[in-house]
Amino acid sequence: MVGLVPTFRWGAPVAVRSGSENKVDGKTTVYECRRGGGSMALETCLAPEALARFVLDGEFMGAISTAGAE
Structure with a gap:
């Protein structure tokens, strides 16, 4: 079986x-x-302290969007 390469047809990655x-x-x-x-x-x-500062920044939080928020 030299030279045979298995082919997997699993489709697009999910994550x-x-x-x-x-x-x-x-x-x-x-x-x-x-x-x-x-x-x-x-x-x-991000370190927990850095994330906490972002959450408290109203201007930053108003500028971002998340998946499903459309």
């Missing part, structure tokens, strides 16, 4: 996970969303 060993404070990763059309998923890793 992407970066893994806990790849998360550090301040790291941001952008993934293309499954629905296409230029949409994206953004993963940002």
Whole structure:
């Protein structure tokens, strides 16, 4: 069976996970969303203190949107 390469037809990935060993404070990763059309998923890793400051910032919270809030 030398030279045979298995073919898996599992379809498009459902989710992407970066893994806990790849998360550090301040790291941001952008993934293309499954629905296409230029949409994206953004993963940002923040220390709890930094996240708390963002939540208290009304201007920042008013400028962001989340999936499903359309």
